[in-house]
Amino acid sequence: MxxxxxxxxxxxxxxxxxxxxxxxxxxxxxxxxxxxxxxxxxxxxxxxGYRGRARRTPAVSDGGPQLVDLVLSGVDGTWANRALSGVERAAAAAGLDVVVSVAHQPDDAWLARLLARGSRGAVVALVDTTSEQLAALAAARVPIVLLDPVTQPPRTVASVGATNWTGGRTAAEHLLALGHRRLAVLAGRRRHLYSQARVDGFRSALAEADVALPEAAVVHGDWTRTGAAALAADLLAGPDRPTAVFACSDTMALGVYDAAASAGLKVPDDVAVVGFDDLPEAEWVVPGLTSVRQPIAQMGEAALRMLLRISDSSLVAGADAPREELATTLVVRGSTSAAA
Structure with missing residues (x-):
C-alpha cells in the first residue's frame, strides 16, 4: 500500500x-x-494539517536569531510587568533579547509580525489564540509556549500555568476555617480556563464541607475593577449578603473593596475578601488583601526556558507538547477575619 x-x-x-x-x-x-x-x-x-519544512535555528554563537517574542494581551497592570520580568531574566541568561508585542484581538497583526520576525519563538501570555492561528504557527515551524492559556490548548501546544484549581480550593478552605458559610464568588469570563478552574476548586472545598454555593452567588465579570465593583454591589445589597467574597483576581477584589465602601460596609468586619494573583496592589490597599499568590515571574521564566528547549529540539509533528504548572500559595493579610 x-x-x-x-x-x-x-x-x-x-x-x-x-x-x-x-x-x-x-x-x-x-x-x-x-x-x-x-x-x-x-x-x-x-x-x-500542513507543516512546512523544519527551520534550523542556529545558536547565538553561530550568528542565529538573538530574539524571542513575548506576546501579551495587554501591558496595563502589574501582571504583565511581572511576566515580562521573568521572561526577560531567562532570555538574558541565554544571551537573547525580548521583543514585546500586544495582541489586539481579533486582529491578526501580532501573528503576522511574529511570522515575519525570524525569532527563536514566542511566549504568548493571556492571549485567546484561535485554532487557525496555532495551525499557522505550526505550519511555519515557529515554536510557541502559551503562558496562562485562556482556553484548553491542543495537546501539541506547550503551556505553562499555575495550579488554579488548587488555589481556588485553598481560598475556600481559608474562609471556611474562619467560620464563613455565606459565600460568593466573583469570577472572570465564563470561557476562560483559569477562571473556571479557580471556581471549580472553590466549589470542591465547599461541597466537602457541605456548604451550599447557590448559582446566584457566582457572578462573572470582565476582570476589570469597575466591572467587579458593579457586580459586587449587587451581591452585597441583599439582606442575606455574603460574609465573604472570593474574587478570581486581585483587580476584581479591589472592586469588591469599592462596592463595600459605597455600601457603608467594612472589610473585613462586614465582608471578608480573598483575591487571586498576589500583585503588588494586594499590599498597597488598606486593609491588605489576602490573596492566592501566582508565581507570575517564575512562570515567565519557566515558559521561556521551555520555549528554548522546544526550539533546540526536533519535536515530532503531532507529539504531545510539554506542560507545566507552578504551585500557588495563600498569603493571608488583613482582608479576612473570623465570621461575625
Whole structure:
C-alpha cells in the first residue's frame, strides 16, 4: 500500500483559492496580502494539517536569531510587568533579547509580525489564540509556549500555568476555617480556563464541607475593577449578603473593596475578601488583601526556558507538547477575619 502523500504548500494554495507564492507570503508574515486571503490560507493550513519544512535555528554563537517574542494581551497592570520580568531574566541568561508585542484581538497583526520576525519563538501570555492561528504557527515551524492559556490548548501546544484549581480550593478552605458559610464568588469570563478552574476548586472545598454555593452567588465579570465593583454591589445589597467574597483576581477584589465602601460596609468586619494573583496592589490597599499568590515571574521564566528547549529540539509533528504548572500559595493579610 503506497504511503500517503504529505500535504504541500501547493495543496494549501489550491484549497485557499490562491497561488503558492501568496500562501507562502501568509506563512512568512508578509503584509502585502489581503485579510480575506490571509484568513482563507490559515483555514486551509488548519484543515489540511500542513507543516512546512523544519527551520534550523542556529545558536547565538553561530550568528542565529538573538530574539524571542513575548506576546501579551495587554501591558496595563502589574501582571504583565511581572511576566515580562521573568521572561526577560531567562532570555538574558541565554544571551537573547525580548521583543514585546500586544495582541489586539481579533486582529491578526501580532501573528503576522511574529511570522515575519525570524525569532527563536514566542511566549504568548493571556492571549485567546484561535485554532487557525496555532495551525499557522505550526505550519511555519515557529515554536510557541502559551503562558496562562485562556482556553484548553491542543495537546501539541506547550503551556505553562499555575495550579488554579488548587488555589481556588485553598481560598475556600481559608474562609471556611474562619467560620464563613455565606459565600460568593466573583469570577472572570465564563470561557476562560483559569477562571473556571479557580471556581471549580472553590466549589470542591465547599461541597466537602457541605456548604451550599447557590448559582446566584457566582457572578462573572470582565476582570476589570469597575466591572467587579458593579457586580459586587449587587451581591452585597441583599439582606442575606455574603460574609465573604472570593474574587478570581486581585483587580476584581479591589472592586469588591469599592462596592463595600459605597455600601457603608467594612472589610473585613462586614465582608471578608480573598483575591487571586498576589500583585503588588494586594499590599498597597488598606486593609491588605489576602490573596492566592501566582508565581507570575517564575512562570515567565519557566515558559521561556521551555520555549528554548522546544526550539533546540526536533519535536515530532503531532507529539504531545510539554506542560507545566507552578504551585500557588495563600498569603493571608488583613482582608479576612473570623465570621461575625
Amino acid at each position: 503506497p504511503a500517503e502523500r504529505p500535504v504541500t504548500l501547493a495543496d494549501v494554495a489550491a484549497a485557499a483559492g490562491t497561488t503558492v507564492p501568496t500562501a507562502s507570503k501568509v506563512l512568512r508574515g508578509r503584509s502585502d496580502v489581503s485579510a480575506a486571503t490571509r484568513t482563507r490560507v490559515m483555514r486551509a493550513v488548519e484543515d489540511l
